Amino acid sequence: MKVNVKFFASMRDRVGRSDDRVELAESATVADLWKAVSKEALPENTLIAVNMEYTDIAHALRDGDEVAFFPPVTGG
Amino acid sequence: MKVVVQESEFDPWKEVADYQERYLPKGRHGGTVVFVGTMRDFNEGIEGISSMYLDHYPGMTERHLERVVNDAMQQWEVMDAFVVHRVGEVRPDDAIVLVAVWSRHRSMAFDACRFIINDLKHRAPFWKRETTPDGTRWVSGNTTDHGTK
Numbered sequence: 001m002k003v004n005v006k007f008f009a010s011m012r013d014r015v016g017r018s019d020d021r022v023e024l025a026e027s028a029t030v031a032d033l034w035k036a037v038s039k040e041a042l043p044e045n046t047l048i049a050v051n052m053e054y055t056d057i058a059h060a061l062r063d064g065d066e067v068a069f070f071p072p073v074t075g076g
Numbered sequence: 077m078k079v080v081v082q083e084s085e086f087d088p089w090k091e092v093a094d095y096q097e098r099y100l101p102k103g104r105h106g107g108t109v110v111f112v113g114t115m116r117d118f119n120e121g122i123e124g125i126s127s128m129y130l131d132h133y134p135g136m137t138e139r140h141l142e143r144v145v146n147d148a149m150q151q152w153e154v155m156d157a158f159v160v161h162r163v164g165e166v167r168p169d170d171a172i173v174l175v176a177v178w179s180r181h182r183s184m185a186f187d188a189c190r191f192i193i194n195d196l197k198h199r200a201p202f203w204k205r206e207t208t209p210d211g212t213r214w215v216s217g218n219t220t221d222h223g224t225k
Binding site: 008010047052070071074 | 113130131132133135136139140161172173193196197198199200201202203204205214215216217218
């Protein structure tokens, strides 16, 4: 399956790109996706969204999902 | 209810007046609570912050804000609510965020407004990158509202 990945703010700087499209094995999770996009460990406070809904690293992915990695938010 | 995420500058007081004139029925609301967040030229011990870039997640940001405003409107019997948030380049003294809430009684409007701005600060996908005299830096965390949990 293929998923679309987005990186925001300091996470974009860390991985050196704002988006990506990644091929993964069926039944892959967000954790598997992170391993495919970076050799570094996922920073502890990273927030994860799948299809624009907050979730966690164990979330099982589906073909066509949009996954976002970003640091704690600082709006307002 | 309306949520706007925009790059252009806005005058929060004019926005509130215009929204009220356009959408609120006359003589029905008893209280309006307005929060306006403004850019400072200092943060976390650093003075002379000349500008700030506000990043966001188009689509998720709007969806998240609409959900939290709807939640607040149901929880506190709010009559109407209006949120505006800047993105892109902002400068000191610019309004960054506006949260306006109308209700029959003041307590509902105060509670709902505080709920919306606190959720926005802790959950809505926005990120600030400041330009300081020493270069640029991503702001690592928001200030805590000591009045609430």
